[in-house]
Every structure is written in C-alpha cells, then in structure tokens.
Amino acid sequence: MTTEVHIHSHGPVGHISLNRPKALHALTQAMCEAMAEALLAWRDDDAITAVILDHAPSPDGDPKLSRGFCAGGDVAMVRKSALEDDGVSGRAFFYAEYRLNHLMFTYPKPIVAFMDGVTMGGGVGISQPCQFRVATENTLFAMPEGNIGLFPDVGAGWYLPRLRGAVGKFLALTAARLDGAECMWAGLATHYLTSDRLAEAKARIIAGEAPGGVLANMASHAPDARIAGNAAKIDLLFGPDTLEGIIAALKADGGDWAKKELKAVQAKCPTTGKVALRQFAENANCASFADNMRMEYRIASRMMLRHDFAEGVRAVLIDKDNDPAWDPAKPEDVIDALLDGIFAEDPDGGEWTPFPELA
Numbered sequence: 001m002t003t004e005v006h007i008h009s010h011g012p013v014g015h016i017s018l019n020r021p022k023a024l025h026a027l028t029q030a031m032c033e034a035m036a037e038a039l040l041a042w043r044d045d046d047a048i049t050a051v052i053l054d055h056a057p058s059p060d061g062d063p064k065l066s067r068g069f070c071a072g073g074d075v076a077m078v079r080k081s082a083l084e085d086d087g088v089s090g091r092a093f094f095y096a097e098y099r100l101n102h103l104m105f106t107y108p109k110p111i112v113a114f115m116d117g118v119t120m121g122g123g124v125g126i127s128q129p130c131q132f133r134v135a136t137e138n139t140l141f142a143m144p145e146g147n148i149g150l151f152p153d154v155g156a157g158w159y160l161p162r163l164r165g166a167v168g169k170f171l172a173l174t175a176a177r178l179d180g181a182e183c184m185w186a187g188l189a190t191h192y193l194t195s196d197r198l199a200e201a202k203a204r205i206i207a208g209e210a211p212g213g214v215l216a217n218m219a220s221h222a223p224d225a226r227i228a229g230n231a232a233k234i235d236l237l238f239g240p241d242t243l244e245g246i247i248a249a250l251k252a253d254g255g256d257w258a259k260k261e262l263k264a265v266q267a268k269c270p271t272t273g274k275v276a277l278r279q280f281a282e283n284a285n286c287a288s289f290a291d292n293m294r295m296e297y298r299i300a301s302r303m304m305l306r307h308d309f310a311e312g313v314r315a316v317l318i319d320k321d322n323d324p325a326w327d328p329a330k331p332e333d334v335i336d337a338l339l340d341g342i343f344a345e346d347p348d349g350g351e352w353t354p355f356p357e358l359a
C-alpha cells in the first residue's frame, strides 16, 4: 500500500486525497492503481453514493507544499524508463493512468474534484472526467506537455476539441495557464468556490447531502475571466488546421497579444503541436472515450521514447535551463511520415484496453 494517496470512506462518501506534496501530487503508477482499486470497489458498493477527490494538506502547513491539486505525472520516472529499460515501466505507468482516466470517465456515481491549486497534465486527466469540478482562487490549469516534448494526453484528445471555438488548440499549443475564473468560462470547472469554503462543502457532502446541491448552495460568482477578452483572437488566429497556418496567422496579426502567443507556440516542441492537431482531428473518428485512450496510448508509447521527451524533461525539470533543443526543430520538418509512425497501431507491449469489467 502506498502512502502517496490517502483513501478513506466516511459514511456514504469515498474520499481520495492525493498525498505527494513534494511533487505537487503528480501521479505515480502506485497512486493510479490505488485510486482505481478504491473506485472499482466503491462502484459496486451500494453504501457509497459519491466520491470526493482532493489533495492532502501539507503536514507542516507549508503553503508552498499545498499549492498542488496535481501537477501531472511521474515524468522523471518515464524519462528514466525510456533511457534505461526501453520504456517498459514508462508504458506500464501510462497504461495504468489511462485505465484510471477511463474508469473515472465512465463512473456511475458523482465524483467531486477539488481543483484547489496546480491542475496540469495528469491532474487534468483526473478532474475533467468528474461530474463536479470545483475551481477556486488557487486553481492554475494547464496542458503544458509542449514544454517537455510529450503531447496532450490523459483524455485531452477528447476534452480539448470539445471546448468552445479554438480554445482547445490554444491551450495545447501555448500551454497557457488558466485561473479558476477562466476554467469556469471555458467549462473546465462546474463550480467556483472560494477556498475558505471547501472544508464546509466537503463536510456537508460527507454528511450525506447531494454534492450538486451543496456546490450550488456554496458557490460564488466567479470573477471576470481574463481570457474572455481574447476569445475572438483565439478563435481567429488558432482557427487554422495546421501548425504552420496558426503560426502564419499569429505573425500576420502582429499585435501585442499575437506576438506573445507566437513566442509561446514557437518555444514548444513542434512535434507535440502537430501531434495535438492530428489528435483533435482524429478524435472525430473516436466513437468512445476508450477509443480515444487507445489512440493516446499508441502515441504515448512512441512519444516517450523520442529525443524530445528526454530533452524536454531535462530542460524543464532536471537542469531547469528551459532551453530544450527540439528535433525536428521546425514545424515544417515534422513530416507526415513521422506522425504516421507515432499514431500507428500495435505499439510495443500491445494495445491499451480498459478495465475488463468496463469493456
């Protein structure tokens, strides 16, 4: 049993608290497996009517260690796996994480995710499938995989193309950070509560009140969303279907906002950007979330072995120089044949499948 996640039930409510404060509660394989085991048991337990998902408060009260809801996945381990065991343990991590994402997406009982802090990558994967997604003044949401040469996974290939306008492409290609109000605007959160009200909200849910009623009753009106003022530009400039087209549109605009976003897009891994755009197009052919996760697992099993991922994790998390050398370095050099290989069927270790009881 891992101590990286706390699992309890209180009367009618299951409670999962992420507890890896030094890594901003980034998910390990053990955490994913423990969460899935609990959720599978509660799924068939008539005494459990709802689940709460949050992060544990830091033991010493250090606010710096309380910043996270969940910063992502254990990418340092995956990088090590790519360099040392041909990616066997890295693939096992993604397999387990995506099974958890799918279990949550198909969960028959309400899950309430408290996104009270950094909610990135893997944290997006365990919050977006929840029926109730609570944002606060501490919420910091992003899909930043372009910084590390990975790709928007954990179901992002399903969620992002369903956001209004070109917002999903904008998030994937710029790694833009949204605050809680912006998550409400985008539909990434369902309720906005100030963090001082979370303890009472959880207590009322644990006491047996219906989560939807508690959250509606305790929610505040979210502040104005800054992103709303840029929505027209996002839809116009991130409207093109290709990375080259989006970059050309940003260049042609020439305004301050476009210049800033152009810089963000150009700093990201170009293969990540092109993979994301192909994912969003391919998602239209996915009849189910499971189909999407099968596709993401194929992509993950290839992307984790590429130079860009080892290099991106090095630049962001190991050496922290934030100066990765991408290869290919230019969007036009990310050719279709490269993408075809990344999306091809039958990866090493076989195809992803959901939990057998959910298939």
Ligand code: QUE
Residues within 6 Å of the ligand: 022, 023, 024, 026, 071, 072, 073, 074, 075, 076, 121, 122, 143, 144, 145, 146, 147, 148, 150, 316, 317
């Ligand atoms: C982009 C990412 C991730 C990131 C930073 C990026 C990511 C991720 C982490 C992360 C952060 C702290 C940890 C940890 C992982 O950072 O996916 O284990 O302690 O997991 O710019 O995609």
